Amino acid sequence: DAMVIQNPRYQVTQFGKPVTLSCSQTLNHNVMYWYQQKSSQAPKLLFHYYDKDFNNEADTPDNFQSRRPNTSFCFLDIRSPGLGDAAMYLCATSTTQGTEAFFGQGTRLTVV
């Protein structure tokens, strides 16, 4: 059974049109991560939550926002997607500091 679920698997959005990607987990983990992965590159950490504490990476563009309304769900909002934001977006969860991270299948975002 899938433990970290990302929806949708594929998302096409128009340039400048806000888009939201979702992630849900059945593991009750308190840490959730969002990564951006471009083709042939490593996953790049955008931000993470430790419970409700939000931690933004210094180089994450302001165009990217996140919400975590409860333990199970986390959302990635891209306010005005540009062509450079086309990528795979990966959500991951872990229990406490330092334990294994479980990844979803990712959402492939295309900007047209």
Place this chain on the structure above:
Amino acid sequence: AQSVTQPDIHITVSEGASLELRCNYSYGATPYLFWYVQSPGQGLQLLLKYFSGDTLVQGIKGFEAEFKRSQSSFNLRKPSVHWSDAAEYFCAVYGGATNKLIFGTGTLLAVQP
């Protein structure tokens, strides 16, 4: 700051040959280290992890890795590669002080018959 270096961008091995993928990390304290594998268009699957204790760790699919503090390395090995092992492999380090899981740039493994 924590960081991970995977010096080999692309490696090709013959099926049945042995494999070693290199990983070097930078972190001020004892790190938590991971190897993940990613097939095209898929998420990341954990192969193995090191937290403490025995420096040689066993993982899934016949992989193992050895933590060497003196060399700041955590190299991944497999004695006999199968065609299904062709994928991208990422080394990652978790820093307890930062709560961050940071990935290396990855090594793309190709397996030839």
